[in-house]
Amino acid sequence: MVHVTAQPGLVFDRVPTPVLRVRAGRPVRLVLENRDNVQHDLWVVRPDDRAPYLEPAFPNAKTRLVEPGGREEVRFTPTRPGRYRYVCTVPGHETAMRGEFIVE
Ligand SMILES: [Cu+2]
Numbered sequence: 640m641v642h643v644t645a646q647p648g649l650v651f652d653r654v655p656t657p658v659l660r661v662r663a664g665r666p667v668r669l670v671l672e673n674r675d676n677v678q679h680d681l682w683v684v685r686p687d688d689r690a691p692y693l694e695p696a697f698p699n700a701k702t703r704l705v706e707p708g709g710r711e712e713v714r715f716t717p718t719r720p721g722r723y724r725y726v727c728t729v730p731g732h733e734t735a736m737r738g739e740f741i742v743e
Contacts, residue, residue: 673705
């Protein structure tokens with residue numbers, strides 16, 4: 640399971656650019672826990688995609704908007720190895736809320 644928290648101050652997991660590593664072809668259980676007091680989400684996107692032109696890099700590789708104090712779990716299978724990114728797609732959040740998503 641991959642567990643990510645959204646923290647106050649528009650950061651994921653209290654580090655500037657966190658890195659998640661998963662295996663190609665293996666199902667991923669991803670949990671986003673929102674410890675902030677505004678809504679956030681998490682999408683895995685292709686490396687060069689930027690808001691507002693974002694789409695999930697793999698089917699279902701995105702959460703819905705998670706309310707403050709809430710959590711959501713999604714399952715998806717990253718099919719192709721590569722370096723992807725994950726971001727919060729709430730307008731204005733992407734520049735701060737982002738990380739690397741590496742599929743090995
Ligand atoms: Cu956000």
